Amino acid sequence: MSNAVNPNPTEESAGYDPSQVELKWQESWRDLATNTVDVANAPDPFYALMMFPYPSAEGLHVGNLFAFVGNDIYGRFQRLQGHNVFEPLGYDAFGIHSENYALKVQKHPMDLIPQNIANFRRQLERAGLMVDWSHSLSTTDPEYYKWTQWVFLQLLKQGLAYKKQAAVNWCPSCKTVLANEQVIGGACERCDTPVEQRFLSQWFFRISDYAQRLLGNLDTLDWSETTKTAQRNWIGRSEGAELSFVAKRNGEQHSIRVFTTRPDTVFGATYLVLAPEHPLVPSLTGALYKSAVDQYVARSSKQDVVSRKSNTEKTGVFTGAYAINPANGEEIPIWISDYVLMEYGTGAIMAVPGHDERDFEFAKVFGLPIVRVVCAEGEDPSAPLESAFTENERGVIVNSAQFDGMTVATAKREITSMLQAKNAGKSFVNYRLHDWCISRQRYWGPPIPIIYCDEHGAVPVPEKDLPVLLPHVEDFKPDDSGVSPLARHEDWYRVPCPTCGKMARRETDVSDTFLDSAWYFLRYPSVGIDEVPFDSSLTQKWLPVDSYIGGNEHAVLHLLYSRFITMVLHDMGFLTFEEPFTRFRAHGLIIRNGAKMSKSRGNVVVPDHYIEKWGADAFRTYLMFLGPFEEGGDFRDASISGVKRFLDRLWASVNTVVDATNANGSGDPEVMRKLHQTIRKVGEDIPKLSYNTAVAAMMEYMNSLRRGERKPVRAEVESLVQLVSPFAPHIAEELWLRLGHQESVFNSRWPKFDEALAAEEKIDLVIQVNGKTRGKVS
RNA sequence: GCUCGGGUGGCGAAACCGGUAGACGCGAGGGACUUAAAAUCCCUUGGGCCAAAGCCCAUGCGGGUUCGAUCCCCGCCCCGAGCACCA
Numbered sequence: 001m002s003n004a005v006n007p008n009p010t011e012e013s014a015g016y017d018p019s020q021v022e023l024k025w026q027e028s029w030r031d032l033a034t035n036t037v038d039v040a041n042a043p044d045p046f047y048a049l050m051m052f053p054y055p056s057a058e059g060l061h062v063g064n065l066f067a068f069v070g071n072d073i074y075g076r077f078q079r080l081q082g083h084n085v086f087e088p089l090g091y092d093a094f095g096i097h098s099e100n101y102a103l104k105v106q107k108h109p110m111d112l113i114p115q116n117i118a119n120f121r122r123q124l125e126r127a128g129l130m131v132d133w134s135h136s137l138s139t140t141d142p143e144y145y146k147w148t149q150w151v152f153l154q155l156l157k158q159g160l161a162y163k164k165q166a167a168v169n170w171c172p173s174c175k176t177v178l179a180n181e182q183v184i185g186g187a188c189e190r191c192d193t194p195v196e197q198r199f200l201s202q203w204f205f206r207i208s209d210y211a212q213r214l215l216g217n218l219d220t221l222d223w224s225e226t227t228k229t230a231q232r233n234w235i236g237r238s239e240g241a242e243l244s245f246v247a248k249r250n251g252e253q254h255s256i257r258v259f260t261t262r263p264d265t266v267f268g269a270t271y272l273v274l275a276p277e278h279p280l281v282p283s284l285t286g287a288l289y290k291s292a293v294d295q296y297v298a299r300s301s302k303q304d305v306v307s308r309k310s311n312t313e314k315t316g317v318f319t320g321a322y323a324i325n326p327a328n329g330e331e332i333p334i335w336i337s338d339y340v341l342m343e344y345g346t347g348a349i350m351a352v353p354g355h356d357e358r359d360f361e362f363a364k365v366f367g368l369p370i371v372r373v374v375c376a377e378g379e380d381p382s383a384p385l386e387s388a389f390t391e392n393e394r395g396v397i398v399n400s401a402q403f404d405g406m407t408v409a410t411a412k413r414e415i416t417s418m419l420q421a422k423n424a425g426k427s428f429v430n431y432r433l434h435d436w437c438i439s440r441q442r443y444w445g446p447p448i449p450i451i452y453c454d455e456h457g458a459v460p461v462p463e464k465d466l467p468v469l470l471p472h473v474e475d476f477k478p479d480d481s482g483v484s485p486l487a488r489h490e491d492w493y494r495v496p497c498p499t500c501g502k503m504a505r506r507e508t509d510v511s512d513t514f515l516d517s518a519w520y521f522l523r524y525p526s527v528g529i530d531e532v533p534f535d536s537s538l539t540q541k542w543l544p545v546d547s548y549i550g551g552n553e554h555a556v557l558h559l560l561y562s563r564f565i566t567m568v569l570h571d572m573g574f575l576t577f578e579e580p581f582t583r584f585r586a587h588g589l590i591i592r593n594g595a596k597m598s599k600s601r602g603n604v605v606v607p608d609h610y611i612e613k614w615g616a617d618a619f620r621t622y623l624m625f626l627g628p629f630e631e632g633g634d635f636r637d638a639s640i641s642g643v644k645r646f647l648d649r650l651w652a653s654v655n656t657v658v659d660a661t662n663a664n665g666s667g668d669p670e671v672m673r674k675l676h677q678t679i680r681k682v683g684e685d686i687p688k689l690s691y692n693t694a695v696a697a698m699m700e701y702m703n704s705l706r707r708g709e710r711k712p713v714r715a716e717v718e719s720l721v722q723l724v725s726p727f728a729p730h731i732a733e734e735l736w737l738r739l740g741h742q743e744s745v746f747n748s749r750w751p752k753f754d755e756a757l758a759a760e761e762k763i764d765l766v767i768q769v770n771g772k773t774r775g776k777v778s
Numbered sequence: 779g780c781u782c783g784g785g786u787g788g789c790g791a792a793a794c795c796g797g798u799a800g801a802c803g804c805g806a807g808g809g810a811c812u813u814a815a816a817a818u819c820c821c822u823u824g825g826g827c828c829a830a831a832g833c834c835c836a837u838g839c840g841g842g843u844u845c846g847a848u849c850c851c852c853g854c855c856c857c858g859a860g861c862a863c864c865a
Contacts, residue, residue, distance in 0.1 A: 226859080229782050233861050240865085260865060314863090344864045351865090358863050432864060552859080625803070627790065631783090639790065639804040646803090693792070696802035703802090
C-alpha cells in the first residue's frame with residue numbers, strides 16, 4: 001500500500017468530508033430547484049433582500065460573503081418558519097468602478113463584466129446561499145436598464161427631473177462630475193484627488209422637494225438607529241427664519257434674503273456677507289470697489305473646493321454697498337467672503353459676530369463692530385466680548401429694544417413675528433439636502449433617454465423606443481472636454497427628433513449608478529417580464545421588502561435615493577407603498593489588520609481557499625461566530641478550527657444515532673431540558689441577528705450532549721440538525737437525510753420548544769451580604 | 779467642533795429589565811491514547827494572598843445614586859463611524 005493515501009476515508013458514513021457533502025447538495029438543490037420560489041403563487045411571501053454587489057474582477061471577498069451569509073441565515077430561518085422566502089441576488093455592474101478597471105486592463109467592460117459575474121456566481125453558489133437564481137439580474141442588461149431609463153422619464157414627466165447649468169464637482173483624475181455626496185472632505189471618494197469646480201449643464205432630480213417626507217417617515221421605519229441618524233444628518237433640517245435686508249445702489253432697491261437659525265440675534269447683525277457667486281454681487285458693487293471685488297470673485301471661483309473649505313483665515317472684500325437692518329433700521333456694510341457658501345441657504349448671511357464664531361473671526365480680521373445681544377444670567381450686557389457667545393440654553397436677550405430680558409427661545413419667536421409684520425421675514429425651514437445630480441460624462445452607464453432638437457429642445461425618447469442602447473464602442477476613454485465619450489460617435493449621436501423628425505442629437509451623458517440601484521428591488525420578482533418594469537400583482541405580493549440587509553456605507557445615498565424613487569412612483573400611482581424597506585439592518589464591516597479590506601491596501605481576503613480547506617459550512621458558521629453581526633470585526637482565521645470541531649462532533653453524534661439499532665429512546669432528561677432551552681435561545685437570537693450567541697448556544701448544547709460515555713438518541717439530535725441548518729445548510733441537509741427524512745430540511749418546520757421544559761428547573765438562590773456574594777443555595 | 783457607536787481575561791467575545799462578571803470559541807498548560815506525531819478525548823486557565831478553608835482586587839479613568847452598578851447619573855480619557863466655514 002502506498003503511503004500517499006487520501007486521509008479522508010471515502011466510505012460514506014465513516015468520515016465527514018465537507019467538499020463531498022457540499023457539492024452533492026449544491027447539485028441537488030439546483031436539480032430540484034429547492035431555492036426557487038413560485039413568485040406568482042407563493043401563499044406566504046417573505047422577501048429577504050441583500051444589497052447587490054458590484055462584481056469586481058478580484059471576485060467576492062470575505063466581507064461580501066459575511067453579509068450574504070448573514071442574510072441567508074435570516075432567510076433560511078424565515079423559511080423554516082413556514083414562509084415562502086424569496087432571496088434574489090443580482091449585480092450592480094455599471095459605473096465608474098468597472099469602467100476604470102476596464103481602461104486599466106485595456107479590455108471592454110462589455111466583455112469583462114460577464115466574466116466577473118460568472119466568477120461571482122461560482123463563488124456565491126459554492127457558499128451555499130439560498131438564492132433564487134432564476135430571478136437574477138444585472139443593471140447592465142438592456143432589459144434592465146430599459147426600465148432605468150423609464151424611471152428617468154417618469155421623473156421628467158412629474159417635473160422632478162430638470163436640467164441646469166451648475167457648478168459641479170469635477171474630478172480631474174476620473175474626468176467626471178461627481179455628486180456632492182461622492183465628494184468626501186473635498187476630494188473624490190474614489191481616487192482622493194482634490195475636486196475642482198466646473199460649470200456644466202446637468203440633469204438633476206428634485207429630491208430636495210421630498211426632504212421633509214424623507215425625514216418624517218424615518219420615525220416609522222424599523223431600521224438600524226445608526227442608519228436613521230446618518231440620514232437625518234444628511235437631510236440636515238434647520239429651523240429658523242428667512243429675513244430680508246434692503247440695500248440701495250444707484251437708486252435701485254435690492255432685497256437680500258438671508259437664512260438664519262438665530263433670528264433672536266438680529267439686533268446684533270452688524271454686517272451682511274454674500275457668497276462670491278451670489279447673483280447680486282455685480283449690481284451691488286460700487287465703482288470704486290469693482291476691481292477688488294472682481295479679483296476676489298475670480299480667485300475664489302478658481303480655487304478648488306478642498307482648499308476653499310479648509311481656508312483657516314477669513315478673507316473677504318467690501319462691496320461699497322450698505323443694507324438696512326430691518327430690526328433696528330441701522331445701515332450695515334455688505335461684504336463678500338468665501339466662508340459663505342452659495343449652495344446652502346440663500347448664499348447670503350446676516351453676520352452676528354457677537355454670537356457666531358465665524359462671524360466673530362471675520363469681524364476681528366476686518367475691524368467690524370461686535371455687538372452683544374445675548375447674555376448669560378448675571379453678566380454685564382455692556383462688557384465687551386472676548387469671543388463669540390454661542391450658548392443659547394441659558395441666554396437672555398439684551399440690547400434688543402423691547403425684546404430685552406426674553407429667553408432665546410421666546411425671542412426667536414417674537415422677533416420673527418415682529419419682522420414678519422414688517423414684511424421683512426418669516427419662519428423658514430432649511431435643508432442641507434441638495435438635488436441629486438444624475439448626469440455622468442462617462443461611457444459605462446445607461447444613456448439618459450433625451451434627444452435635443454433645435455426646434456423642440458430636450459425631447460424625451462418615447463417609451464416605446466426604449467431602451468436607448470449603449471453602443472459597443474472601442475473608444476470609451478473619457479477626456480477632459482467635459483462631454484461623454486459617446487459624443488465622439490456620430491452614428492449613434494445623430495438621430496431624428498421624435499417630435500418633428502429633423503436631425504437632432506442624443507444626450508450623451510449616462511446616468512449615475514445610484515439610479516440603477518434605486519429601484520432594482522422592484523424588479524427582482526418581475527425578472528423575465530418584458531412589458532412592464534414591475535408587474536403590479538407581483539409587486540403587491542412581494543413588496544415592500546420584509547428584510548433588507550446591507551452595509552452602512554450605503555446608509556445615506558443608496559437608501560435615501562431608493563426611498564425617494566419609491567415615493568415618486570407611489571405618488572404617480574405605480575406603487576401602493578411609499579417606503580421600500582420595512583426593516584433594514586446594517587451589518588458590520590469585516591476588517592483586516594485594523595483596516596477596511598481594499599485592493600489598494602492589499603488586505604483583501606478571498607473566501608475560496610478557506611472554503612476549500614474547511615468547507616462552506618464551517619466557513620459560514622465561523623464568520624457568524626466571529627462577533628456580533630451588526631458590528632463586524634477583524635478577520636482572523638484563528639478560531640475557525642473550533643467551529644469545524646463543532647461540525648465534526650455534530651456529524652459524529654448524528655451518525656451514532658443513525659448507526660444504532662435502537663436509538664429511539666426518550667432522551668436524558670437533563671439533555672432534553674438543555675435542548676429545549678437551546679431551541680428557544682437560537683430561535684430568539686436569529687431574528688435579532690445575534691448569530692454569534694446562537695452558535696455559542698448550539699456549541700454549549702453539543703457539550704452537554706457529549707458529557708460522559710453515553711450515546712445520544714434521536715430525540716436529542718434531530719432538532720439540533722434543524723437549528724444548525726441556517727448556518728451550515730449542507731451538513732444539515734445530509735444529516736437530515738441520514739436521519740431518514742425524505743424531504744429537504746428546509747421544507748421542515750422549525751422545532752417548537754416546550755415552555756415548561758425550557759424553563760430553568762433549578763433556581764439558584766444567591767446569598768449576598770452588603771451586596772457581596774456570600775454563597776448560593778440551589 | 780457636533781451626532782451616533784464602542785472600551786470587559788493572553789485573544790474574539792458573553793451577561794435578559796440594576797442581582798453569581800467572563801457563557802461559547804481560540805490560544806496556553808497538564809494528562810489519556812500512540813513506538814512517535816497528527817487527530818481525538820479529559821482536566822486547568824482573570825490577577826493576587828494562603829498549607830487549606832477562605833479572603834482581597836478586577837468590566838477605560840474619577841466621582842455619585844443603590845442593600846447591590848459592566849448596566850443608571852455627573853465629569854473626563856481613548857478608539858471607530860458619519861457630518862462639518864451648513865449660517
